[in-house]
Amino acid sequence: MSDTVRVFKALSDGTRLRILNILLVRECCVCEVMQVLGISQPSASRHLSILRGARLLKARKEGIWMYYSVDHDGVPAYAQEIVKAVRLAAADMPEARLDKQKLQKTMRQNTVCIS
């Protein structure tokens, strides 16, 4: 499969568009993603893995957390245009706007993710 097809496949799912939308605000760990979107942990992990496989995201490990963020520097020029388009499209998706609001309320106590 070509890199371009992989990028479009990665974005051809509503959940992953929502994930990319909140990661455009700031990097998140898996448990933040699952809590903000209200999805299961395996689902969050798997969708993040697919976005990372398309090289749209990068990841770093810190303690027990795996932080994912948009790989602004790593993606080729055409993919940067697509990421911009996602940001534009998400502005018109009610669910995506709510996700951003929930993201601002996520907090952390010691090593526990709470939202």
Next chain:
Amino acid sequence: MSDTVRVFKALSDGTRLRILNILLVRECCVCEVMQVLGISQPSASRHLSILRGARLLKARKEGIWMYYSVDHDGVPAYAQEIVKAVRLAAADMPEARLDKQKLQKTMRQNTVCIS
């Protein structure tokens, strides 16, 4: 399914990226698409239908031919950015470049499509 997801799904297939790539050069009828890409007629018709369903293409009928073209005016702003990204990405896809060369050789005798 959201319009945005529909657009990404429409583009998450190598054949449809190739179709969009040649339609960015000029409008084509179904038989030109199938001959340039070397795919079956039902396949060409179906893929064109999916791209049209995502509102990336428009169609007009002329005699026995159905002409498809990129709907530059009808697509929302975010989708225009995505179409630009496809043009950019196709420049790096060898198969897509060959399609463009073949497209220039398509001819027509009376009502018969030959390539």
Next chain:
DNA sequence: GTAATATATAAACATATGTTGATATGTTAC
């Protein structure tokens, strides 16, 4: 050490998607 949390992965299942071959409709040439 144990307990709790975070993450990844695999198995099972249902749904979605792409391809092929056959068929039906519509148009043009004769």
Next chain:
DNA sequence: GTAACATATCAACATATGTTTATATATTAC
């Protein structure tokens, strides 16, 4: 009218994808 071509659609099949449940590993707190 018949023949040839262009197009759309359907049925059948194989493959891909997403969700759920369970499980395994790693890290931190105690």
